[in-house]
Amino acid sequence: MKIIIKKISGLLLVLAVISIWGIYSYNEDSIITNAEIISNKKIEWGIKRAQNNEQPDLGKVNKELMEKYNRDSYGK
Numbered sequence: 001m002k003i004i005i006k007k008i009s010g011l012l013l014v015l016a017v018i019s020i021w022g023i024y025s026y027n028e029d030s031i032i033t034n035a036e037i038i039s040n041k042k043i044e045w046g047i048k049r050a051q052n053n054e055q056p057d058l059g060k061v062n063k064e065l066m067e068k069y070n071r072d073s074y075g076k
Helices: 002-025 060-068
Strands: none
Touching: none
């Protein structure tokens, strides 16, 4: 009977530790995504070289993506 009580106590302790770890490891800033809704559209990041030491042209689609995600493509 004592062995059964020790096994049950040990199991409950393990479950309690896992539960507490799960609660504290949850990050509210994490983003849960679904792979099916992510676009698989190919994005070509080739940069057209400019003449006379001007900034290179990224192209319309790449510029729109940089603006959409608030990213800087030319550096400052």
